[in-house]
Amino acid sequence: MLQGEDTPLQEPIPRRPLLSPLDQFPGSLSNKVYLSLKQAILSLVFRPGEVLQKSEICDELGVSRSPVAEAVARLGAEGLVDIVPQAGTFVARFSMQEIREGAFLREALELAAVETVAETITEEQLVLLRRNIRLQEVLLADGDVPGFYQTDAQMHELILSFTGFRRLASLADTSWVHVNRARRLNLPSPGRIQATLEEHRAIVAALEARDPQAAREATRHHLRQLITFLEPLINERPELFAAG
Structure with missing residues (x-):
């Protein structure tokens, strides 16, 4: 028998969805599209420098071009995408200048917050932080990086x-x-x-001790680890970073 004779054609392998369904997000249709795209960019589903194909986004989310165009314009205003006339829309590459500026602002806010909280924190608030730390421990043991990342963010949000x-x-x-x-x-x-996780434990321990200075130092140490890690990547992964 010749290869393929009387053999049914194979179905094409469906492309894995890149975007979260819109019913997971609040607000208007354009806001839902914006949040879905932003989530994909922040989670590196869409990589720095990657072309955003609006037609594919429309097809995947089941929407017209109008809400996608509005969402992309908002992302452009935030610096998360680069809109180049006659060339296309690209996921913005990392900018160390913007990263350093953002880290500086976040550190200023969090250090002031954690120092204040260390003086006013209640036992009920400490219970919430301890539960969060225990959940981080479970997620680490399970190897659930996305879950750990989300719980990490929730800990910082609690303190703020x-x-x-x-x-x-x-x-x-x-x-x-x-x-x-x-x-x-x-x-x-x-x-x-x-x-x-160890850095988070140190922050919570300082809050349990109601020690503003220790809380500041533990938070500062934690927040500055990111810049320490990212600096070498400029040379190791230059394709991810904008020039200059």
Whole structure:
């Protein structure tokens, strides 16, 4: 028998979805598309320098070009994509200038917050932090990097919320957006997740001791590890970084 004779054609292998379904996100249709795209960029599903094909995004999310265009414009304003006329839309490469600036702003906010919280933290708030740390331990043991990353972010959000300032977490998140994406290169590195957990334990221990100075120092040490890790990557992975 000739190869292929009377043999059914193989079905094409479906492409793995890159974007989270829109029903996971709040707001208008364009806001849902924006949040889905932003999640994919921050989690490095879309890599720095990669072309964003609007037609493929429309097909995957089941939407028209209009909400996708609005979402891409918002991402461009945040510096997460580069829109080049007659060339296309590209996921922005990392900028060490923006990463350093974001890290500086986030550090200023978090150090002020953790120092305040160390003086005012309640036992109920400490219980929430201890539970968060235990969950981090379980996720580390299970090798669940995305889950660990999410729980890590929740710990920082808890501390910021304990200040009682409602806008603080939003301000910190805005300043951290470029650092947030770059740090995804960090956690999968050997030993980094364990080290991150130890740094988190030190922060919580300082808060349990209600020691503002120790809380500041533990937080400063933790936040500065990212820059220490990223600096060598400029030479090791230059394709991920913008020139200059």
